[in-house]
Amino acid sequence: METIQMKINDLNSLAVQGRGLEAFDKYYDDDVIMQENENTPTVGKANNLKREKAFFEEFEEFNMIGPLKVAVGENVSMVEWHYKFIHKKNGPGEWTQVSVQEWKEGKIIKEKFYYNSK
Template sequence: MATLLEKISDLNDLVLQGKSMEAFEKYYHEEVVMQENENQPTIGKSANRKREEEFYGAITEFRGAKPLKVTVGEGITMVEWHYDYTHKDWGIRNYTQISVQEWKNGQIIKEKFYYGA
């Protein structure tokens, strides 16, 4: 059975290969709850799939993503990412984000993203 470090490393690699939705299907639980900062969480895999597809569909230019740090704890992983892209609604975005994943039965059951405005 893969460790959480192996799972989060594979997930990150899929994102870097442009396979974010493949990573989502593989590693996210059917009951996943995802939340951006203190915004209302999005509940369930189908609602989050739609949210992810809308986000990736709105990127007009992708210049890069890089995992800077990865931390693994008891049922928890955290990744510090740096992103650089242009979004059709938000314009140029070049920032660092922390993603915290809570795992259940080998899949992410909760993920929260922390970043500046």
């Protein structure tokens, strides 16, 4: 039986390899709720997939995607991510964010992203 630690490690590995949509399909529940900071949550896998695709279309390339820290608790995982990228409109940049995932029956049912939005 795979533990949450094993699943989040695989999910992170897929993301680093540029296979984020594969990870999304594999580990996210059909009714997943995802939220950016305190913005209105997006509900449902299909709606979140559209949101994710639109987000990634804003970038020319990612030079580096990497988890800095990973923590796992009872039905929860947290990953601190660091990104270096070239944005289509704004050029080169980087940011760090924390993603908190709530798990149920082996799938992520809720994920919230925390980052500086200034």
